[in-house]
Amino acid sequence: MLAGRLAEVLQNNVLAMEAYQRALVFNAWSVDALHAIASILRAEDKYGEAVDYINRILKIQPLNGESWSSLGINCPSLLVFFHSLMHVRQAIAIL
Numbered sequence: 001m002l003a004g005r006l007a008e009v010l011q012n013n014v015l016a017m018e019a020y021q022r023a024l025v026f027n028a029w030s031v032d033a034l035h036a037i038a039s040i041l042r043a044e045d046k047y048g049e050a051v052d053y054i055n056r057i058l059k060i061q062p063l064n065g066e067s068w069s070s071l072g073i074n075c076p077s078l079l080v081f082f083h084s085l086m087h088v089r090q091a092i093a094i095l
Contacts, residue, residue: 004036013040029060038070 004019017040023033034057041050050070057067 001030001032001036004033008036008040013044016040031057031060031064034060035066038067042070 001020001023004016004023007013007016007019017037020033020037020040023030024037027033034053038050038053038057041047041053054067054070057064061067
């Protein structure tokens with residue numbers, strides 16, 4: 001993790017990503033490494049890939065507020081609400 005942070009300070013995102021990926025080899029549940037990778041990907045406008053890493057964090061820590069806010073959702077219960085609303089709209093569309 002330290003190597004990744006140092007690479008970020010030096011503005012070398014490629015090296016930082018490699019360091020964080022290596023950290024995940026040793027600890028696949030490292031929320032810090034997953035979050036760092038997601039942050040780099042967002043900075044590079046790779047939002048789809050960033051969301052994949054954020055979702056991995058949420059599988060490990062479902063109430064991780066930083067990850068929810070990264071998705072633009074300030075409250076996890078809102079996600080449940082919007083998901084339910086989507087299903088209702090789909091059901092109405094079928095009728």
